[in-house]
Structures are given as C-alpha cells and as structure tokens.
Amino acid sequence: MLEARNVRLWYGDFNALKGVSMKIQPRSITAIIGPSGCGKSTMLRCFNRMNDLVEGCRVEGEVLFEGRNIYDHYDLTELRKRVGMVFQRPNPFPLSVQENVGYGPRIHGLASGDGLRAAVKKALQATQLWNDVGDRLTAPALSLSAEQQQRLCISRLLAVAPDILLMDEPCSALDPMATQNIEELMLELKRDYTIVIVTHNMQQAARVSDFTGFMLLGELVEFGETQTIFTAPTDKRTEEYITGRYG
Amino acid sequence: MKQETAIRLILLGLAMSAVGALAVITTFIMKEGLPVIFRHGLGSFLFGTEWQPNAEPARFGVFAMIVGSAAVTGGALVIGVPVGLGSAIFLSEFAPRRVVTFFKPAIELLAGIPSVVFGFMGMLVLLPFIREHIGGRGASVLAGSIILGIMILPTVIAISVDALRAVPRSYREGSFALGATGWQTTWRVTLPAARAGIVAAVILGMGRAIGETMAVIMVTGNSVQIPRSPLDAVRTLTSNIALEMSYADGEHREALFATGVVLFVIIMCLNTLANAIARVGKRD
Numbered sequence: 001m002l003e004a005r006n007v008r009l010w011y012g013d014f015n016a017l018k019g020v021s022m023k024i025q026p027r028s029i030t031a032i033i034g035p036s037g038c039g040k041s042t043m044l045r046c047f048n049r050m051n052d053l054v055e056g057c058r059v060e061g062e063v064l065f066e067g068r069n070i071y072d073h074y075d076l077t078e079l080r081k082r083v084g085m086v087f088q089r090p091n092p093f094p095l096s097v098q099e100n101v102g103y104g105p106r107i108h109g110l111a112s113g114d115g116l117r118a119a120v121k122k123a124l125q126a127t128q129l130w131n132d133v134g135d136r137l138t139a140p141a142l143s144l145s146a147e148q149q150q151r152l153c154i155s156r157l158l159a160v161a162p163d164i165l166l167m168d169e170p171c172s173a174l175d176p177m178a179t180q181n182i183e184e185l186m187l188e189l190k191r192d193y194t195i196v197i198v199t200h201n202m203q204q205a206a207r208v209s210d211f212t213g214f215m216l217l218g219e220l221v222e223f224g225e226t227q228t229i230f231t232a233p234t235d236k237r238t239e240e241y242i243t244g245r246y247g
Numbered sequence: 248m249k250q251e252t253a254i255r256l257i258l259l260g261l262a263m264s265a266v267g268a269l270a271v272i273t274t275f276i277m278k279e280g281l282p283v284i285f286r287h288g289l290g291s292f293l294f295g296t297e298w299q300p301n302a303e304p305a306r307f308g309v310f311a312m313i314v315g316s317a318a319v320t321g322g323a324l325v326i327g328v329p330v331g332l333g334s335a336i337f338l339s340e341f342a343p344r345r346v347v348t349f350f351k352p353a354i355e356l357l358a359g360i361p362s363v364v365f366g367f368m369g370m371l372v373l374l375p376f377i378r379e380h381i382g383g384r385g386a387s388v389l390a391g392s393i394i395l396g397i398m399i400l401p402t403v404i405a406i407s408v409d410a411l412r413a414v415p416r417s418y419r420e421g422s423f424a425l426g427a428t429g430w431q432t433t434w435r436v437t438l439p440a441a442r443a444g445i446v447a448a449v450i451l452g453m454g455r456a457i458g459e460t461m462a463v464i465m466v467t468g469n470s471v472q473i474p475r476s477p478l479d480a481v482r483t484l485t486s487n488i489a490l491e492m493s494y495a496d497g498e499h500r501e502a503l504f505a506t507g508v509v510l511f512v513i514i515m516c517l518n519t520l521a522n523a524i525a526r527v528g529k530r531d
C-alpha cells in the first residue's frame with residue numbers, strides 16, 4: 001500500500017538519499033535502522049512529504065500510496081491526514097489535552113460538539129491514556145509526563161483516522177519502562193494500522209518489527225523480514241552493523 | 248587584580264548613571280508636580296474638565312487630556328495592531344527569506360524617521376484628505392490615530408516577530424504533520440503559543456503611542472475638549488506639556504509637571520504590565 005521507488009533526495013547540494021526502494025506491507029511494523037546520519041529520518045519524512053518544509057530540499061523518484069505517486073499532484077492535506085507522523089521528542093501543542101487530540105478532527109471538519117468529545121475519548125482510549133487523563137481533559141498537555149505526552153501525540157494522530165503511522169525514534173526521549181509500554185502499544189496498534197518506525201535501538205527493531213531495512217550513507221543496504229535480517233543477513237555490512245562491529 | 252577592580256568600578260559607575268538619571272528625573276517630576284495636585288485635590292485634578300491656567304482662580308483639570316491621550320492611543324492600536332501583527336505573521340511564517348531581508352531594514356527605517364517628519368506628512372497629506380473626504384477640520388482624533396498607528400508599527404512588528412520566532416519548530420511540524428495548512432497552523436498553534444509576547448508587543452506599542460508628542464501636536468488640533476466623534480480635535484497629556492511649557496510659570500508650570508506625573512504613572516504601569524506578561528509567557 002506504500003512503496004518507495006528509487007527515491008533520491010538532496011538538501012541543497014548534499015545527496016542524502018541515493019535511490020531507495022522499499023515496499024511497506026499493510027498491518028505490519030517496518031523498522032528502518034542504521035547509523036546516525038544515514039538518512040533514516042529523511043526517508044521516513046519522504047512518506048508524508050514533511051521534507052517539503054525544508055528549504056532547498058529536492059526529491060526525485062516515486063512514492064506510491066495506494067498506487068498513486070504522492071509527489072505528483074497529490075493533496076498534501078489529504079496525504080498527511082492518512083499518513084500521520086510521531087516525532088522523536090513528544091511535541092504536544094501548548095494547549096489542553098482535549099484541544100490537542102481534537103485538533104485534527106477540528107481542522108479537517110471531521111467532528112464537533114458531542115461527536116468531537118467522543119472522538120477524543122476513543123483516541124485516548126486507543127493509547128490507554130484515557131484512564132490517566134480522562135478526568136483532566138482541560139489540563140495543559142505540557143504538564144503530562146514524557147511517556148504520556150508521547151501517547152498523547154499518538155492519540156492526536158489516531159483522531160484523524162490515518163492508515164499509516166510514521167514514527168521517528170518515538171522512544172528515544174523516554175526511559176526504559178516507558179519505552180516498553182510504547183512498544184506494547186505499537187504491537188497493539190499494528191492490528192489496525194500500518195507502522196513504519198525509525199530506531200537507533202536494534203533490540204527495539206528486533207522486538208517489535210516484522211520487516212527491517214538497514215540503511216547506510218543514504219542507501220538501503222538490505223531489506224527483508226526482521227528475523228532474516230537479524231539472523232541471516234545477506235550483506236556483510238548489515239551483519240557488521242547488527243553485531244555491533246560497525247564504526 | 249587592582250586594574251580588574253578599577254574596571255569593574257568604572258563599569259558599575261556607568262551602569263549606575265542610567266539608573267541615576269532615572270532617579271533624578273523621577274524625583275524632580277514628583278517634587279515639582281505633586282504639590283499642586285494635592286493643593287487642588289487629586290480628584291479635581293484628574294477628573295476636572297476645565298484647564299484654565301490664567302483664570303482667577305486658576306483651574307487645572309486634565310480629564311479632557313486624559314481622554315484625548317486615551318482616544319488617540321486607542322485609535323492607534325485599532326489601526327496599528329492588525330497591520331503590525333499581520334506583517335509580523337507574514338514575515339515570520341510565510342515570507343520567503345528574500346522578502347524578509349528586504350522588509351526588515353525597511354521597518355527599522357520606519358522606526359528611525361523623526362516624529363516631526365510624521366507630523367509634517369500628516370499636516371500636508373492626511374489633514375487635507377480628512378477635511379475633504381471625511382469631514383471636520385482635518386486635525387482630529389482620527390488623524391492622530393492614523394499617524395500614531397503608523398508610528399507604533401515598528402515596535403509591534405519587531406516584538407511580535409520575536410515572539411513568533413520563539414515558538415518551537417516542533418509545534419509547527421506537529422501541526423503540518425496532521426495535515427493542517429499554513430494558516431491553520433498559524434492561527435491555532437503558533438499564535439496561541441506566542442500569545443504572551445504578542446500582548447507585550449501591543450502594550451509597548453501603546454506606551455509608545457501615549458508618549459509621542461511632536462507628531463500628535465501637529466495633527467490633532469489641540470483643543471482642550473472631550474471629543475464626541477473621531478473627527479473632533481483633542482489635546483493629549485504630552486501635547487499639553489509641550490505646548491505650554493515655554494511660557495508657563497508659577498503654579499501653571501507646576502501643573503504641567505503634574506501632567507507629567509500622570510503620564511509617568513501610566514507609562515510605568517504599562518511597562519510593568521508588559522514585563523509581567525512577558526515573564527508569565529516564558530514560564531509557560
């Protein structure tokens with residue numbers, strides 16, 4: 001349902017992606033791993049065209065979403081509604097919990113009044129945040145703990161009913177306990193959503209993902225089922241990286 | 248080591264001189280202005296509508312001037328804030344860098360134009376225009392509001408731009424990633440996040456408008472009266488001082504200082520308010 005075909009990307013003169021192709025399977029978790037600066041985030045941000053916000057950024061190649069190239073006259077609002085993104089640092093808006101989760105439905109005119117309240121509740125329940133914050137929906141979102149903030153950001157996404165969740169190191173600002181909780185949440189969400197996650201943490205990739213792509217210097221070195229990548233990689237560089245012998 | 252101490256003392260002295268000047272000015276204005284206020288009574292000074300320094304007995308009521316200052320300042324905000332905030336949003340959120348590099352110096356230049364030039368332009372262009380196309384004699388609250396509205400633009404724009412720029416990128420990204428448009432992001436996320444700084448910008452613009460003298464004298468007509476329409480002439484607190492200071496003596500002169508006391512208190516309150524709000528904004 002989501003496929004990158006020979007994606008090349010430049011930040012000014014710098015060639016950050018050198019022809020990446022990968023196919024994301026529905027209702028699965030795909031992990032992108034690789035050393036710092038190899039282009040993981042850049043690749044992820046190609047899927048919802050967040051790179052468009054970067055001045056001097058140029059993209060070639062195709063990203064097909066349901067068979068249509070999102071770089072060819074695709075409505076950005078529609079795209080980002082359906083392909084949502086969770087960031088490395090939890091970034092709730094400096095508004096109340098309720099306004100955060102209701103933000104998407106409101107700007108897209110999906111719900112209002114009782115319908116909006118119901119949507120907010122459902123989205124908070126989906127991330128198991130409802131029990132914690134259900135009785136203080138008007139509290140400032142920034143007063144929540146880091147893990148709760150990240151859950152809130154995920155709820156905020158779910159409220160616009162996306163198909164795909166892009167997560168850029170969603171646990172790197174969290175402690176081990178919170179990380180484990182978010183990982184469990186991802187496994188839960190996999191039943192209804194297609195997830196692509198960027199992570200530095202190889203154990204995390206091994207634990208949660210079904211497919212793994214290993215990137216190096218703007219290239220996708222190897223892509224396949226997580227189990228295969230971690231037990232029998234075909235490329236020597238992948239093996240060096242996952243066994244910790246790289247750099 | 249000795250040299251170090253000496254340098255520190257010199258710098259301290261220099262820093263103190265600014266505070267010292269403030270102290271001297273404050274004491275002087277208060278000493279000259281307060282007695283006459285208490286002699287005539289605070290109520291009749293602030294709320295008296297007659298200003299007749301040469302009558303027997305003299306009457307010093309600054310209420311019409313307070314209303315005058317409030318009217319042109321309010322008008323200046325009505326004109327200057329939407330334009331200034333709009334420009335700030337454009338510069339910080341939408342304008343390509345090339346446009347910003349052209350606009351910013353232009354706005355700074357606007358801040359550098361002497362107020363007498365604004366007043367002069369007002370007399371030559373604005374007053375005849377109002378007289379011919381809108382009504383009244385030209386010199387009016389409306390004219391003062393327009394001129395001051397333009398004069399507070401640099402303050403409002405510069406401080407609002409700073410406030411908007413201080414909003415973390417991650418808020419905007421979060422909004423865009425949900426499919427929001429640029430305007431939805433600005434209106435629902437960036438502006439609320441920058442609220443405190445923007446309020447501070449408005450208050451500082453207000454302080455600038457209240458304190459302005461030369462341009463106001465040249466375009467507001469200066470009659471001591473409570474305006475009934477925007478086309479009526481008014482006199483502001485600042486104009487009152489500047490117009491009469493050269494020939495006033497005795498109690499009249501003291502009454503002008505007393506007008507200064509009123510201005511001083513208003514501006515001090517505004518600055519304190521702006522600082523307090525900016526602080527609250529930082530804490531959020």
Ligand SMILES: Nc1ncnc2c1ncn2[C@@H]1O[C@H](COP(=O)(O)OP(=O)(O)OP(=O)(O)O)[C@@H](O)[C@H]1O
Pocket residue numbers: 011014016034035036037038039040041042043054200
């Ligand atoms: N806005 C930008 N302008 C210029 N170069 C950029 C920009 N963003 C990223 N880069 C460069 O592109 C390359 C890939 O960056 P990217 O953020 O995708 O790496 P990453 O694999 O996500 O790294 P990390 O693990 O540190 O997050 C890096 O060399 C980076 O310096």
Ligand SMILES: [Mg+2]
Pocket residue numbers: 040041042168198
């Ligand atoms: Mg990254």
